[in-house]
Amino acid sequence: MKTLEDLFLDSLADMYYAENQLVKALPKMAKAATHEPLREAFETHLAETEGHVQKVEGLFKSFGKNPKTKKCPAILGIIDEADEIAADNKKSPTINAALIFAAQKAEHYEIASYGGLRDWARLLGHEDVADILDEILDEEKAADSKLTELAEEACNEAAKSQSEEAAGTVGKNRGRAAEDALQ
Numbered sequence: 001m002k003t004l005e006d007l008f009l010d011s012l013a014d015m016y017y018a019e020n021q022l023v024k025a026l027p028k029m030a031k032a033a034t035h036e037p038l039r040e041a042f043e044t045h046l047a048e049t050e051g052h053v054q055k056v057e058g059l060f061k062s063f064g065k066n067p068k069t070k071k072c073p074a075i076l077g078i079i080d081e082a083d084e085i086a087a088d089n090k091k092s093p094t095i096n097a098a099l100i101f102a103a104q105k106a107e108h109y110e111i112a113s114y115g116g117l118r119d120w121a122r123l124l125g126h127e128d129v130a131d132i133l134d135e136i137l138d139e140e141k142a143a144d145s146k147l148t149e150l151a152e153e154a155c156n157e158a159a160k161s162q163s164e165e166a167a168g169t170v171g172k173n174r175g176r177a178a179e180d181a182l183q
């Protein structure tokens, strides 16, 4: 029989694995980014992610346990997809939009997981653990918001306009205006 505490600790082990994988993946994302503020955002979140590994280790100790790792196929799939989309869009004006698109999937996975873990910790009477999980959750949400901001303020538009330029078009509307002028 599994108790809620077992379920909590198993799920925490999944996140311990996921955070360690993200520590390996984020430097590659930073390296692939060509938009400087995006590269910096990945570097900043790498430092936070290293902190998450430490914090999760501490949470096991709060339950009197040694840190346990459990292979997380979900994060491996998300990271595989990020590698693939980065390779497919390398040297293209779409690279930064593609990296953000992939990275936000990892952040949303973390937000969903830590939200559930925080609620269970509170229910189990571990307010101290719930508070730490809230701190991690706040950093994941801030990282996600930063990515949305970079996509909306720069990277999506750049992906569109630079790929149109590279394709030798000047955008639908201006293209249409040029056609009209010829008629």
Ligand SMILES: [Fe+2]
Pocket (backbone or CB within 6 Å): 019, 048, 049, 052, 110, 140
């Ligand atoms: Fe994290």
Ligand SMILES: [Fe+2]
Pocket (backbone or CB within 6 Å): 045, 049, 106, 107, 110, 140, 143
């Ligand atoms: Fe994260």
